[in-house]
Structures are given as C-alpha cells and as structure tokens.
Amino acid sequence: GAGVSQSPSNKVTEKGKDVELRCDPISGHTALYWYRQSLGQGLEFLIYFQGNSAPDKSGLPSDRFSAERTGGSVSTLTIQRTQQEDSAVYLCASSYVGGSSYNEQFFGPGTRLTVL
C-alpha cells in the first residue's frame, strides 16, 4: 500500500507570504504528527492529531503556525506571514493509533520550505 505522502516536495516563498503544506497519511492510521527538521536542530515536534482533534499543540513555535485535519485523513499545516527562520523540512508521520502505547510512526518524504 501507499506510504505517507506530502506535497509539495519543495516550496520557495517570499517572506511575509502564507504557505500550506499537505500530508496524506497511510489509510487507516488514526494518529498524525507534524515535525520540523532544521539544519543543526534535529527534529522538533510540532503537533499531534488523534482523529481530527489535536490534543497536543505544544510544539507549534508561534501563532503564525496552525494545522487542521479533516475526515480523519488529510492534514494541512499552514504558516502565515512566513519568516526566514521558518525555512526547514517539514515532516509528517502517521501511526495506527496514538495515545499512551507506542505504535510505529511512518514518515513521509517531507516538504522542503525555503523562505527568501
């Protein structure tokens, strides 16, 4: 079956513009995660969805970042008024269930965002 897919694979934008990043999780996976991979910073957790709700938004770096998930499937990460420090690779992952038991997270290839 298909893995986690993300689009676009690359996005170049100008400072101050809004961007939307999309994630299609593996079919049937109820949990979805967004991470950010910055040079020299490793992977930072951004937000976690269980179904359509986000019980953990603690990683969102500012109120310019928001995310939603509809139909328990596709998720969109939106960054408003982009800044150069937002340049990074944004990774999405999904797992069969979330909660207190670990279930393997499967990662997408990421979206490379460059803010000029």
Next chain:
Amino acid sequence: GDSVTQMEGPVTLSEEAFLTINCTYTATGYPSLFWYVQYPGEGLQLLLKATKADDKGSNKGFEATYRKETTSFHLEKGSVQVSDSAVYFCALFRPSGYSTLTFGKGTMLLVSP
C-alpha cells in the same frame, strides 16, 4: 523535559570499519528507545527499537542495547558498507498520554569504499 543527546557528526569511516554512534537520554519513567535512519533524499525509517531495560534491538546488522543504568542506547555495527551512509537519529517515546517522539539532532555517517 525529555531530551536525547547524540554524538555530533559527520562520522567518516572506511568500508568494513566498526561503527559506534553514542546516544544518551533524559526522561522520567520508562521510555521506549529507537534509532531512525534517513537515507539521502528519503524519509525517516525505523531502524530498530527497544522497549525496556536490557533489551537489544537489531536490524540490518545494526544493534543497540537499552542501558537504564547509564541512560544510553548506543548504535553499533560490526562492518559498515557504503550503503549505510545516511543520517541516524536516536529517539525516545515516553507514554505520557501523547504519542510524540523526542529526537536527537542526528548524526551523519559517511562510509567510503
């Protein structure tokens, strides 16, 4: 809070050399520990895991043992190949109710023929 510290890279080795990438963690309770690998141009893949103290995870010739007394989960391979060149991430999962992974910063491994 939880944290993972791994050795900085790049680690440069010749083919068939022995590999160790150090990883230590800080977390309350009893986390599960993981190594993920990211090959050039690809997404992260789970390489191996260990869910309790003294467990040894292994896959593709790589091994790591969960050492609670030293809070470590060092990655080892006896004989690396050029195809092992990638970035390796150590991570932990603590069952606090949310399913988030805490990652180290990653270690790049470069293997030359």
